[in-house]
Amino acid sequence: MFDPSTLAVPVVGAPMAGGPSTPALTAAISEAGGFGMLAGAYLSPDALRDQLAAVRALTDAPFGVNLFVPEEIPLDADAFARFRDLLLPLAHARGADLPSAPAYTDDAFETKVDVLLEEDVTAVSFTFGAPAPEVYAAFTGFDIATITTVTTAAEARVALDAGTSALCAQGFEAGGHRSTFGITDRDAQVGVRELVTAVTGLGVPVIASGGVSGVDDVRTLLAAGAAAVQVGTLFLRTPEAGTRPAHRAALADPRFTETATTRAYSGRLARALVNEYVRTFSAAAPPVYPQINALTGPLRRAAADDPEVINLWAGTGWRGARAISAADVVAALDPAR
Ligand SMILES: Cc1cc2nc3c(=O)[nH]c(=O)nc-3n(C[C@H](O)[C@H](O)[C@H](O)COP(=O)(O)O)c2cc1C
Structure with missing residues (x-):
């Protein structure tokens, strides 16, 4: 089963739904020695299948897929x-x-789970909650790693009880959506370093996420116990990303x-x-x-x-985002360089 601590470069490319994630970005990050994640949210099951095929046409390297876990409230x-x-x-x-x-809409969650089981991806990550234990068991049965994105130690315990094989510790600094399990939950606003420390040592690998602006942040989070670091914002200006032009420009605009x-x-x-x-x-x-x-x-x-x-989704490290290739972003974040 996929273990983030064995990556050539301990960098996971964050799934970024709504346009920025593309098969080209996912493939480029995996090819560069990191681990690319496709964003499965907002895609139809057929579009997800097409994107999986597109990544596989670009690389033989392993990669993962992220899904939003639905919650229906009145x-x-x-x-x-x-x-x-x-x-x-x-x-x-x-x-x-x-x-x-x-x-x-539940974003066709169950159908997309079936697609990922059929397509035998390397890892699946969940955001906005922990699905039912049967979902984890089904992936584990196919040797597919399950990574649950958590914002507190309490959410980590829920995910572990449900059967997750890894955690993504998403700090308050992270760009894009917070993975708080409940839609109406107050945000506990735990910083990434504190969260990694709190959820390390629970028996599963931890991927740290949030606010990375350069290799020093990667080093700090690995030293805090993370097996790898998930990075989103720093990839938004790469040519492989599908970031809209106005968003791309705003990340470099001093007015923000x-x-x-x-x-x-x-x-x-x-x-x-x-x-x-x-x-x-x-x-x-x-x-x-x-x-x-x-x-x-x-x-x-x-x-x-x-x-x-x-x-204009962006993490607190947005000023570190550069208009360079995704492979160059991965290389710049390699603590061994
Ligand atoms: C544009 C954008 C879109 C995102 N979309 C998703 C997503 O679809 N699924 C998910 O789990 N996280 C998503 N995130 C959050 C990332 O997984 C990750 O927590 C975050 O990018 C880390 O912080 P950073 O952006 O400061 O590196 C998104 C982040 C950004 C910036």
Whole structure:
């Protein structure tokens, strides 16, 4: 079974759903001696199958796939409607129609699990929760590693009890969505180093994740007990990533000076560069997921070129992101160099 401590370079390429993850990025990271992760979220099962084939056409090296674990909670229709009303003037100014009652979706989780079992991937990682023990057992039965992304020691215990074979310790510094298990959970805001220390020694390998800006951070996290380090933001400006041009440019734009976590794009907390949209709408955004994600979709598409509106996911180490190849990012993060 895949063991992150045996990688030639102890760097895992974070899955980055919504565009940045591509088969080319996943393959390039694995080819360079790290471990590439495809983002399975938001893809249809057929599109996921196509992406797996595309990675395999580019490399024989092992790689993994990430899925979002669904959680259906009663829809807070009033909170949803209030937030929609707040967004309408901006949406209309951009020519976007906002859906008034988006349906719940589980992102085809079970079908995608079946795809990954059939396709015999090397590792699967879970975000937003721990699936049922039967899901872990099914992967383990095929010798497929299961990596559960946790933000607290309590979540790590839940994942271990359910049968996970590894943990991804996601610190508060991380770019993109927080993997808090409950949609309405308060974020415990545990930093990556403290979290790695707390979940190391529980009998499974730990992949540290969040805020890496260079090789010194990799060294620090390995010294804290991590078997490898999962890095996302530093790959966003590579040519292999599918990052939108406005997002790519914003990561190098001195006008953006900080990141913050916000529910304003999806209803779940995620870390982004602070732009006008984050400043204006974060305080009012309710914990309603995935319906808020569907609500803001048309606005984000209509304003795709405007960095003051779109979600500029970024971790606290974003200033370390460079426009170089993915292989060069992996090499620059190699503590043995
Ligand atoms: C653009 C972007 C998209 C992300 N999408 C996912 C995802 O689909 N699944 C997931 O588990 N984590 C996702 N993450 C979080 C990463 O797994 C990881 O925790 C994070 O990138 C680490 O922090 P860093 O960005 O500071 O390196 C995403 C992060 C970014 C920046």
